[in-house]
Structures are given as structure tokens and as C-alpha cells.
Amino acid sequence: MKKVLAVFAALSSFYSVNAMAMCGCMLPPRPPPSMRVANSKLTNKSSKVIIVHDGDRTVVTMANDFDGDAKSFGIVIPVPSAITKEQIHVGEKTMVETLAQATAPQLLEYPAIDPCMRMAPSVAMDRAGSGKMESAAPGAVGGARGPGHTLQVTVEGTYTVGEYDIQILTAENAGDLITWLKQHDYQIPDGAEPVFASYLRQNMHFFLAKVNLKQQASRGYTFLRPIQIAYESPKFMLPIRLGMLNAEEKDGAEQELSVWTITKKGRVESTNYRTVKMPVSQGMLPEYVKNDFEGVYRAAFKNLERREGNDVVFYEYAGYGSTGPIGSANTDPETLRKLGVWWADGTSPAFITRLHFTYDKAHFPEDLVLQETSDSAQTQPVFSVQDDPKSASCMSKQQLHDYLNPGHAQQAQALASLTGWDADDIMRQIDKGPSAKPEETPANKTPDGKDRSWYQNLWK
Amino acid sequence: MADATKPKLDPRLYQIATLTGLLVYGIGWLEFDLTIARVALFVGVALATQYACTKIWKLPKFDPKSALISALSLSLLLRTDSVLFAALGAFIAIASKFVIRWKGKHVFNPTNGAVVAMLLLGKGWVSPGQWGNVAFFGFLMACLGGLVVNRAARSDVTFAFIASYLALVFWRSWHIGEPMTIPIHRLEAGGLLLFTFFMISDPKTTPDSRMGRVIFAELVAAGAYFIQFKLFRTNGVMWSLGIFALTVPVIDALMKGERYQWTRPQPKTDPLPTVVAPTPAAIPAPALLRSAS
Numbered sequence: 001m002k003k004v005l006a007v008f009a010a011l012s013s014f015y016s017v018n019a020m021a022m023c024g025c026m027l028p029p030r031p032p033p034s035m036r037v038a039n040s041k042l043t044n045k046s047s048k049v050i051i052v053h054d055g056d057r058t059v060v061t062m063a064n065d066f067d068g069d070a071k072s073f074g075i076v077i078p079v080p081s082a083i084t085k086e087q088i089h090v091g092e093k094t095m096v097e098t099l100a101q102a103t104a105p106q107l108l109e110y111p112a113i114d115p116c117m118r119m120a121p122s123v124a125m126d127r128a129g130s131g132k133m134e135s136a137a138p139g140a141v142g143g144a145r146g147p148g149h150t151l152q153v154t155v156e157g158t159y160t161v162g163e164y165d166i167q168i169l170t171a172e173n174a175g176d177l178i179t180w181l182k183q184h185d186y187q188i189p190d191g192a193e194p195v196f197a198s199y200l201r202q203n204m205h206f207f208l209a210k211v212n213l214k215q216q217a218s219r220g221y222t223f224l225r226p227i228q229i230a231y232e233s234p235k236f237m238l239p240i241r242l243g244m245l246n247a248e249e250k251d252g253a254e255q256e257l258s259v260w261t262i263t264k265k266g267r268v269e270s271t272n273y274r275t276v277k278m279p280v281s282q283g284m285l286p287e288y289v290k291n292d293f294e295g296v297y298r299a300a301f302k303n304l305e306r307r308e309g310n311d312v313v314f315y316e317y318a319g320y321g322s323t324g325p326i327g328s329a330n331t332d333p334e335t336l337r338k339l340g341v342w343w344a345d346g347t348s349p350a351f352i353t354r355l356h357f358t359y360d361k362a363h364f365p366e367d368l369v370l371q372e373t374s375d376s377a378q379t380q381p382v383f384s385v386q387d388d389p390k391s392a393s394c395m396s397k398q399q400l401h402d403y404l405n406p407g408h409a410q411q412a413q414a415l416a417s418l419t420g421w422d423a424d425d426i427m428r429q430i431d432k433g434p435s436a437k438p439e440e441t442p443a444n445k446t447p448d449g450k451d452r453s454w455y456q457n458l459w460k
Numbered sequence: 461m462a463d464a465t466k467p468k469l470d471p472r473l474y475q476i477a478t479l480t481g482l483l484v485y486g487i488g489w490l491e492f493d494l495t496i497a498r499v500a501l502f503v504g505v506a507l508a509t510q511y512a513c514t515k516i517w518k519l520p521k522f523d524p525k526s527a528l529i530s531a532l533s534l535s536l537l538l539r540t541d542s543v544l545f546a547a548l549g550a551f552i553a554i555a556s557k558f559v560i561r562w563k564g565k566h567v568f569n570p571t572n573g574a575v576v577a578m579l580l581l582g583k584g585w586v587s588p589g590q591w592g593n594v595a596f597f598g599f600l601m602a603c604l605g606g607l608v609v610n611r612a613a614r615s616d617v618t619f620a621f622i623a624s625y626l627a628l629v630f631w632r633s634w635h636i637g638e639p640m641t642i643p644i645h646r647l648e649a650g651g652l653l654l655f656t657f658f659m660i661s662d663p664k665t666t667p668d669s670r671m672g673r674v675i676f677a678e679l680v681a682a683g684a685y686f687i688q689f690k691l692f693r694t695n696g697v698m699w700s701l702g703i704f705a706l707t708v709p710v711i712d713a714l715m716k717g718e719r720y721q722w723t724r725p726q727p728k729t730d731p732l733p734t735v736v737a738p739t740p741a742a743i744p745a746p747a748l749l750r751s752a753s
Contacts, residue, residue, distance in 0.1 A: 194637055194638075194639065197637045198636045198637045198638045201635065201636040201637055202636055233692075234691060234692040234693070235692045236692075237692075265582070266541075269587060269589065270589050271587070271588045271589050271694045271695075272588070272589055272645070272646070272649070273589050273592070274490070274589050274590060274591070274592035275587070275589060275590075276491055277491065309592070311592065311593065312592065365639065365641035365642050365644075365645045366642050366645055366646070369694070371585070371694040371695075373539065373585035373587070374540070374541065374582055374583060374584065374585055375493070375539065375541055375585065376541060377541060
């Protein structure tokens with residue numbers, strides 16, 4: 001009996017991250033955890049922008065995850081000056097994926113500990129997928145013919161770069177600009193005129209891109225590659241106001257954005273909105289989290305947004321981009337150079353900050369202004385799961401279940417505080433076994449996340 | 461003889477309480493990039509520096525309240541990775557009061573001077589967005605309450621600054637055609653409120669004359685606007701105050717003849733000559749001021 005209790009005491013201590021055998025028994029060394037990073041399913045709902053900035057120089061990369069007909073693709077973005085052809089480049093999709101993987105949240109999976117003190121076989125490393133990225137590009141396109149008259153719009157440049165037809169525009173007034181855009185098959189939502197007008201009065205120009213179908217076919221691409229622009233401007237900012245017009249069209253849906261900034265010194269944050277660090281869970285999470293780590297992470301993100309308010313920017317990663325597990329994506333100088341890091345020769349460091357937020361007009365009235373701090377502390381959300389032993393030679397199934405229960409309760413609490421899900425629901429999921437799927441809408445919540453009332457639960 | 465209009469408690473205690481409350485809120489609720497240990501470091505170094513300087517300059521009394529206010533303000537504002545530079549910041553804040561002086565007044569607001577020094581060294585940063593907009597009204601109440609307690613002693617600087625800055629920010633948005641939600645959002649920044657009510661209002665580093673103070677406030681507002689919206693740099697108010705602090709001696713020299721607003725009789729125990737007497741809200745000047753007479 002004493003021996004069993006001693007074993008129990010020792011092994012229950014394994015349910016904390018810093019596992020130490022406290023009982024003084026001779027126990028086998030704990031096998032190291034396997035690690036994987038969140039795959040690209042994590043960011044498939046958000047638009048992706050990469051900004052490389054130092055001094056007055058900036059390189060912006062827009063990853064177009066447009067999944068529809070290439071004919072209907074079009075983007076319009078404000079730029080601080082007229083852009084020449086040499087300042088435009090079409091990059092590779094893989095470089096964006098590499099960056100996303102190198103800065104993704106990590107999941108550590110601790111192998112199961114046999115409660116009967118035999119070494120558990122180590123769990124094979126989990127797959128790190130790279131799924132298809134599917135978010136909509138900012139700025140939809142459709143047909144809209146305007147009246148014909150002399151429009152005070154100056155086309156400052158017309159180029160074909162890669163598979164894109166690019167034009168740089170400026171205008172005397174926003175009305176003419178919008179008419180011109182509509183005449184050229186750009187679908188401009190209502191309410192855009194004041195936004196365009198305010199950019200024009202700040203002496204901004206407009207960068208337009210559409211797909212040149214012939215070029216695309218001749219190059220053999222079926223997806224759209226990222227567009228990159230290099231320019232000089234003291235402004236370090238992210239113009240989001242145009243993007244919000246699209247959001248309003250979709251019945252108030254929010255726009256979601258993942259921004260990577262690459263700078264020389266340290267972490268980047270917003271100066272006109274609160275920037276908050278994504279927290280790491282304080283304890284072990286249930287094993288079934290590994291079945292949908294990306295889904296759980298997104299739930300955690302949404303929960304944090306609810307708690308902190310919808311007018312907050314979150315940073316999910318700060319570091320040098322090569323802290324992933326061995327064999328995963330790492331940002332080598334060549335990838336960095338492709339992303340626009342002009343100093344990537346291995347001597348000056350390239351500090352990467354990954355920001356993530358959802359925005360709408362009500363909570364984000366202004367364009368995001370960014371600043372680089374000298375904070376070079378590295379941070380990355382890391383979550384841990386503890387695998388359960390599937391069976392135990394010295395215990396019955398029921399005994400094993402009871403033995404694991406206190407640990408499960410702790411894990412359920414950790415997951416509940418992270419995601420806002422109900423701890424009892426989580427316990428029920430845990431009891432279903434390790435192949436359970438993390439639920440986004442647990443049984444006692446309605447699909448929009450509200451608690452079900454007592455009478456709804458009565459007759460469900 | 462007790463002055464009937466003199467507040468019973470030193471108003472700096474209210475300021476200390478407010479700053480402490482804001483720190484608790486920031487660390488506990490807003491997840492500032494700040495630890496209690498760091499706050500303790502700022503306070504410790506500031507008090508130690510004040511003590512050392514008191515001894516070196518042979519002041520009659522060690523007064524920790526001003527140093528404590530500077531340390532708490534620094535905790536709210538200055539972020540740095542390095543313990544050494546945090547300590548250096550607190551040291552610069554206090555030491556500059558003793559070392560950088562002109563005709564009996566120290567030139568730089570201690571917290572502002574330390575922040576600007578750290579920004580110039582590239583070793584520290586300020587996060588203007590750290591407050592968000594949630595606590596706007598709470599802030600406003602705390603700041604206005606401070607004014608009440610201080611009996612509007614130096615509120616002319618505060619109001620002149622915020623009126624000028626407000627006008628500039630609204631004018632810009634109107635001129636560009638941005639919706640009014642944008643300047644409102646800009647003015648709701650907690651950091652701006654703190655600057656307006658607790659930093660620029662420092663009576664020890666603002667001009668002596670009312671007209672001088674109003675001009676000074678307008679210069680700082682214009683400078684902040686220029687830095688923020690023409691040069692597109694951040695922390696415009698910090699830089700602007702640091703730069704225009706250098707003009708205060710000039711303003712004082714040019715507007716020497718102006719009547720001061722100080723109308724309250726001096727408490728008998730005050731050892732300082734009347735011409736540079738501080739307001740009750742002020743940080744009492746070191747006895748060094750007496751050497752002028």
C-alpha cells in the first residue's frame with residue numbers, strides 16, 4: 001500500500017511541467033517531449049502582410065491567399081510615393097510559409113508515463129502540415145461602369161511584373177479616382193470615397209494589381225504569388241482603413257490580419273492601440289488538444305480578444321525566427337533576403353515580430369501606427385500536453401481512470417481558462433478518450449458562444 | 461500661523477497615491493511589460509540618488525516625495541530590457557535636478573529628461589499605446605481630481621497644452637477629411653492624459669510667468685504635433701517637452717517682469733525666498749536656490 005502511495009505521489013508530480021521525482025524513488029528518466037508547430041491551418045482565415053522596416057526604408061509583402069477565379073482578383077493599396085517598376089517584385093509563396101512556420105505557436109507533447117513504472121514507448125513526432133491557405137484577398141473585384149468624362153486621374157506607371165498587371169495612380173479628387181477604378185473593374189464598396197479622399201490629401205498614391213491571365217498561364221502557376229513593394233518613407237504604419245470597408249460589406253464581419261515585421265533591433269508594437277502578448281497556458285493541457293492544436297489555439301485567441309477587448313493587437317512571436325524544432329522551417333539569410341531583408345548577410349540580426357488581430361471600423365478607427373522598441377526578449381507561445389497511458393498492467397481500466405482523474409481535472413481547468421470553454425464539458429471530452437476532437441461549441445453553449453439557458457438545456 | 465487656504469495634506473501624496481493606483485492597474489490588469497522588482501529598482505535608485513545628492517549639496521532635509529513621484533512616473537513610462545539602464549534612468553532623473561540648473565531652477569522635468577536620454581541612447585522605449593482607451597474616464601477623473609487638490613496652481617499649462625494639441629489634431633483630421641472618430645481616438649490615449657496632467661504641469665520646470673507658461677505649452681503642443689504628424693516619429697510629446705524645456709530659461713529671462721500667479725502667503729517655515737517660491741503642489745526646491753540671494 002505504501003509503495004503504491006509513494007508511486008502515486010511520485011507520478012502525480014509528473015503532471016506539472018517541471019517534473020521532478022520528489023519521492024526519492026528510483027524512477028526512469030522522463031522521456032523528452034516531442035515538439036511540433038502549429039500548421040498553416042492556423043492562419044488560413046487571416047490576410048498576411050510582411051513589413052521589413054529600418055530607418056526610412058520599407059519592404060511590404062502581401063501574401064494573396066485568394067482562392068477564387070484569378071480573373072476577379074484585384075487589390076488597391078495606398079503607398080507614400082509613386083512606385084517604379086524596379087521597386088516591385090513578385091515573391092514566392094514558400095517564403096511566407098517558412099516565415100509562418102518559423103514563428104508559429106508550438107505544441108510540446110510529453111509521452112505517457114506508465115503508472116506501473118515501465119518505460120513508455122516514445123511517441124512519434126506529429127505531422128507538421130502545410131495546408132492550403134484560403135483567406136480572401138483584401139479588396140474584391142467586380143464590374144461597375146461609371147459615366148464617361150475626363151477624369152482627373154494620373155496613371156503614373158503601368159507595369160507587368162510576374163503574373164500581375166500593376167498600375168500606380170494618383171488623382172485630384174477621390175470621386176474621379178473611384179469612378180476610374182470602377183471603370184477598370186475594381187469593385188469599390190460604399191463609403192470608400194472619404195477614405196480615399198483622406199489618403200489623397202496626405203499625398204498618398206495608389207498601387208493597383210490585377211492578374212494577367214496570359215502571364216499566369218505561361219508561367220504555369222495555379223495560385224497567386226505574393227506581391228512585394230520596396231519604398232522609402234519615414235512612416236511605419238499599416239493602412240487598414242480600406243480593408244475595413246470590405247468587412248462592412250460582409251455583414252459586419254471582421255477582418256483578420258497576421259502581420260510579420262522584420263527589423264534590426266527589437267520587437268515592434270503599435271503606438272495607437274494596445275499591444276498585448278499572447279499568453280502561454282500555465283499548465284498541461286489534455287491530450288486531445290493535439291488532435292486540433294490549431295483549433296484550440298484559435299479558441300484561445302478568440303477568448304483573449306473577448307477578455308481584452310476588440311481594440312487590441314496581439315503579438316504571438318518575437319525573436320530571430322530560428323527557434324523551431326530541428327527540421328522545421330527556419331529563417332535562413334536566403335529566405336530573409338527574399339522577404340525583403342536587405343541587410344540579411346548574417347552580420348546584422350533580423351528580429352521578427354508576429355502580430356495578429358481582428359479589426360473593424362468601430363474598434364479600429366485609425367490606421368495602425370507601429371514603432372520598433374529595443375526589446376529583444378524572445379517569446380513564443382508554447383503549449384504542453386501530457387499523453388495518457390492507454391492501459392496499465394498493474395491496474396484495471398477503472399483504476400487507471402480514477403488514477404488519472406486529478407491530473408485530468410487540472411488539465412481541464414488549464415484549458416478552460418485558456419479558451420473560455422466549460423471545464424465540465426472538457427472533462428467529458430477527456431473521458432471520451434485521446435481521439436476526441438476539441439469542441440468549439442461545447443454542449444451547453446449556442447453556436448455564437450453564448451451560454452444556453454436552463455430551459456434550452458432542459459429540452460435539447 | 462496656519463494659512464487657511466493651505467491644504468492640510470501635501471498634495472504630492474495625492475499624486476503618489478494616483479501613480480501607485482495607476483501602476484497597480486497597469487501591472488495587474490493591462491499586463492504592462494513591467495515587474496514589481498523593476499518598480500522597486502526605480503524607487504530604490506531614485507531615493508538613493510536623492511539621498512546622496514542631498515548630502516553632497518548639503519541640503520537641510522532629505523525629502524523623498526519628489527524622488528518617489530519621479531520613480532513612479534518612470535515606472536509607468538520607461539521600458540528597458542536592461543537592469544543597468546533602468547537604474548541609469550532613475551539616476552539621471554534625480555541627478556539632473558541637481559546638476560542641470562539655470563538661475564536656481566532645474567531645467568528638465570526629471571522623468572521626461574530620463575526618458576528622452578534613454579530614447580537617445582536607444583536602450584529604452586515608451587509604449588504610448590499601453591493604456592488603450594478603456595480607462596479613459598477613470599483617468600480623466602483621477603487627473604481632474606489632482607487639479608482640484610492642487611487648487612489649479614499650474615493648470616494654465618495643462619489647459620493651454622491640451623487646448624492647443626486638441627485644436628491641431630482636430631484641424632488635421634478636418635483638413636484631410638478623416639472622420640472625427642480618428643482625432644477623438646488620438647486624444648483618448650491614456651498616455652497623453654498622464655502627460656497633460658502630471659508631466660507638463662510640473663511647476664518646477666515651467667516658466668514663472670503665466671504668459672510664459674501659456675507660450676511654453678503651445679510650443680510643446682506644436683512641437684509634438686510636428687514630430688508626430690510631419691516627421692512621423694513616435695512619442696512626440698516626450699521629445700517636444702525635452703526640447704522646449706531648453707527654452708524655459710529664455711522665456712523666464714524675457715518675461716521676468718510679469719506678475720507671478722502665486723498669491724498665497726508663504727508658510728512661515730518655508731526657508732526659500734519668495735521670488736521662487738513653489739506652489740503647494742510643487743516639489744520643494746533644494747536649498748541651493750538660496751544661494752541666489
